[in-house]
Amino acid sequence: MPELPEVETVRRYLQNHLPGKSIQQIEIFLPRLIKNATSQQFAAALKNKKIKKVERRGKYLFLHIDGPQSLLIHLRMTGRLVYEEEPFSVLPRFNRIVFQLTQGRMLYGDVRTLGCLWLIPSVGLTGVKGYDTLGPDGTSPDFTAAYLRQKLKDTTRTIKSFLLDQTNVAGLGNIYVDEALFAARITPLRRCNRIGKETAVRLHDAVVRVLEEGIVHGGTTIRDFINGSGKEGQNQQNLCVYGREGRPCPVCGTKIVYIKLAGRGTHYCPHCQK
Template sequence: MPELPEVETIKRTLEQFVLGKTVDAITVQWPKIIKHPDDIVHFEQLLVGETIRKMGRYGKFLLFYFDDVVLVSHLRMEGKYRVVGKSEPMDKHTHVIFHFTDGTELRYNDVRKFGTMHVFPIGTELTVAPLQTLGPDPFQPTYTKTYVKEKLLKTTRVIKAALLDQTIIAGLGNIYVDEVLFLAKVHPARRSNTLTEKELDAIFHYAHEVLEKAVIQGGTTIRSYVDGQGEMGMFQQQLFAYGQEDKPCKHCNDVMVKIKVAGRGTHYCPTCQKADENK
């Protein structure tokens, strides 16, 4: 699933190609992707004739701001956007097509068909699902050390689960949570409410730093992620934990291991990330 750095990279790429374009028509091949309004005709009516004025992002959500409405898009596991000429051959996994008045098209491709799209009047998007329940992401002013400490110390869940919870911190997924915990030297199965002041400070710091570095590298390509131009991210070359099982730890040279925590494959170093809460 694209996480914050991948969605930010897609946003920045698409800005180069869609700003100022006006929707002439929309083709919806797979209606289940459209969640609000649930009437496809109404969905099309809200967007046809509208011009894309700016792009935004909140956590893992991509936002297209038109004249009067905002399209909130979640890519889920395999969603991708491409801007092409209308003569470009159609991929069988293309499910929503925004036809622009200049003859180009914005095509949404999704092999698994898990992605979602919502359209709301501008100014209301943060008051309703799916954005309403999100916590701040590490690039927002509301992401503060005080906020993070308060939230993490309130839950008895393991820290891996807490950091994956989008209502606490938006934008972190499996890849970057493993990276943050490795750098913070925190075992992924530690109970969140047992973390020390030093560990909480480290998690707060590295959640921002890791995501910032990943954005600079265009995100992480593990399986199928590409940006809006079809380019892969490069941050996978700098990963310390995710996908490193059976390899030497880049800090201590011990063997990295993979276990399941909170139902997710989790990578960590047993030497650098001690399980003992009183280490």
């Protein structure tokens, strides 16, 4: 699924194109994607309203609308948001919602239809539990080594499951957790409370670095991800362990191992990661 770098890549494109444009018309082909409103309520709240700003926290996109209600989107597995300028071609396959704007249109597409859209109050808590309980964003100044160290001390979970938990740090998913643990030379099986201060600092640096590199490379496209202009990311070329089971570790040449951990496929080097 799209993780922080992919969602940030989409956000940057949309932020460059959407602010100042108004939503003129909304066509909803799959109403159940909207989690807390009917199609009629959704369209009525957003129609003829101006988009002010596109923000992101963790893997959520927050479209600030000039009005009491705004739009929150989680792309889940295969959701994609693309802004098209005219002239329009036919709608792409698996397109689910069309936002006709004063100039151009924004398309929400989704092959597996697991994505979520919510109407939310423009200020204050959103009422969306997964969003309101998010921990500090992995790229924000609030996510510090001291914060991470403090959180790790309190739990005996494995570090893999800790990092996937969005209430600890927002934005990481399977790909960037595996890559960050490799960069920090920590086995995904390590218990959090057994991670010392120096290692916690190394892990913090690794998390920030893999996320920032992911953004620089326009996100990772394993299968479905495309950015806000409809193009694939390039970061898949920089992965060291994710999706590389049985292939040599780029540092020591040992074969990368694949296990199931915290219910998720997990890749690591048994030699480099202790």
